[in-house]
Amino acid sequence: MIRSPAVAGTFYPESAADLRAQVTSCTIEDEKARAERIRAIGVLVPHAGLIYSGPVAGKVYSRVLIPEVIVLLGPNHTGLGTDVSVFADGIWRMPMGDIAVESDLARSIIGRSPEAREDYGAHRGEHSLEVQIPFLQYFRSDVTIVPIIMRSTRLETCRAIGRAVAEAVTSYPKSVLLVASSDMTHFETDRLARDKDRLAIERVLDLDPEGLHDIVHRERISMCGFAPTVAMLFAARTLGAAATQWISYATSGDVSGDYDRVVGYAGIAIQ
Numbered sequence: 001m002i003r004s005p006a007v008a009g010t011f012y013p014e015s016a017a018d019l020r021a022q023v024t025s026c027t028i029e030d031e032k033a034r035a036e037r038i039r040a041i042g043v044l045v046p047h048a049g050l051i052y053s054g055p056v057a058g059k060v061y062s063r064v065l066i067p068e069v070i071v072l073l074g075p076n077h078t079g080l081g082t083d084v085s086v087f088a089d090g091i092w093r094m095p096m097g098d099i100a101v102e103s104d105l106a107r108s109i110i111g112r113s114p115e116a117r118e119d120y121g122a123h124r125g126e127h128s129l130e131v132q133i134p135f136l137q138y139f140r141s142d143v144t145i146v147p148i149i150m151r152s153t154r155l156e157t158c159r160a161i162g163r164a165v166a167e168a169v170t171s172y173p174k175s176v177l178l179v180a181s182s183d184m185t186h187f188e189t190d191r192l193a194r195d196k197d198r199l200a201i202e203r204v205l206d207l208d209p210e211g212l213h214d215i216v217h218r219e220r221i222s223m224c225g226f227a228p229t230v231a232m233l234f235a236a237r238t239l240g241a242a243a244t245q246w247i248s249y250a251t252s253g254d255v256s257g258d259y260d261r262v263v264g265y266a267g268i269a270i271q
Helices: 016-026 031-035 050-063 103-111 130-139 155-170 190-205 209-218 226-238
Strands: 042-045 069-075 084-086 116-118 144-150 176-181 186-188 244-251 262-270
Touching: 016 050, 016 130, 042 050, 042 226, 050 130, 050 244, 050 262, 069 103, 069 130, 069 155, 069 226, 084 103, 103 116, 103 144, 103 155, 130 176, 144 155, 144 226, 155 176, 155 209, 155 226, 176 226, 186 190, 190 209, 190 226, 190 244, 190 262, 209 226, 226 262
Parallel strands: 042 176, 069 144, 069 176, 084 116
Antiparallel strands: 042 262, 084 144, 186 262, 244 262
């Protein structure tokens, strides 16, 4: 299965050279940054157009070592497909080159969870995972991916997917990084977005997936990828996570100058 780009030319440039230049502008590649990169279990990164969320995502990817394989967990914005859709085989065609799906790991995850299904149609127009690829390719050209998008936000589904991912990763012979893709509060004032997002960020920093799931519902935080983040936290906890780093936060107002209706972007690493 070959997946073509869905948001090239809108969320990021179609030209490989222009895309590489934009990614470069969002990353930190000096000697100090290279020396201080950490081996993370998982990260939380945003997925808006790179002009808005790229600097936050770039700081996260600049801070962590990029291993051989990335499990990408994102929300389903289109509503298409199954509750948990796994792109289990093939390649993703991107401006900076094709990127292969790590099929063995994808099928291992599917085999460990009745919620996960092999489903390609749900990925066709989804942007939340696609915008991560240029950063991954920038730091490691031979990286492979397991793309998973979640339509269900049920706590038990998140727990089951987290468990399946952790079990599959534990028995896999290659190094793996979990990437949860989510923007934070949508279309509220900058001040309110920052207040709400801090509540969610605190739960992530505490490695508290149940608490994140609860606070998002209780405070009506419009964090679009909270379910993938909850699943990633369950997986990371099972994999022995013991520390977190809040790397960056911004809102779209920092770029647009419009602080009346912003979207928040958070970058966090989990070790």
